Amino acid sequence: MSSTYLVAIGSNRRHHLYGNPHEIVRAAMEELTALGTVTARSAIVATSPIGPAQRRFANAAVLLESEYDPPSLLAGLKHAEREFGRRSFRRWGDRVLDLDIILWSGGHWGDSSLTIPHAEFRKRAFVLGPASTIAPAWRDPISGLSLIQLNARLTRARTLPR
Numbered sequence: 251m252s253s254t255y256l257v258a259i260g261s262n263r264r265h266h267l268y269g270n271p272h273e274i275v276r277a278a279m280e281e282l283t284a285l286g287t288v289t290a291r292s293a294i295v296a297t298s299p300i301g302p303a304q305r306r307f308a309n310a311a312v313l314l315e316s317e318y319d320p321p322s323l324l325a326g327l328k329h330a331e332r333e334f335g336r337r338s339f340r341r342w343g344d345r346v347l348d349l350d351i352i353l354w355s356g357g358h359w360g361d362s363s364l365t366i367p368h369a370e371f372r373k374r375a376f377v378l379g380p381a382s383t384i385a386p387a388w389r390d391p392i393s394g395l396s397l398i399q400l401n402a403r404l405t406r407a408r409t410l411p412r
């Protein structure tokens with residue numbers, strides 16, 4: 251049975267074959283077709299680094315229709331990251347490619363290696379911005395809010411206290 255996944259894509263390091271992070275994200279979008287059918291792609295946006303990362307990121311999101319269950323898709327995404335030269339050194343460090351399952355049409359998934367929805371996505375404009383352009387009505391199974399609502403809450407201007 252086919253499932254739909256929202257997959258976030260990020261890069262902030264050059265690759266000797268693919269080039270700059272923007273081109274790596276574009277190539278990764280194509281590579282994801284090995285795991286299913288990409289039904290929607292966001293624009294690729296430049297974003298500021300978080301944590302110890304030093305370089306700006308290129309970020310995007312795709313909707314992927316796949317026959318894989320969540321753990322199998324995660325294994326495929328990790329394989330793709332390694333094929334692009336990703337090495338796990340430190341959390342939030344610079345990386346050639348980062349692929350994360352954000353949402354799944356099956357709702358919740360949880361085991362020792364994978365949690366869906368992604369635990370931090372509601373706090374990340376670099377995920378919600380691209381995601382809300384390709385799946386604005388998709389609802390977070392935890393909060394019940396749509397991606398466009400979550401993005402609006404995160405990015406709205408706030409007045410400073412006097």
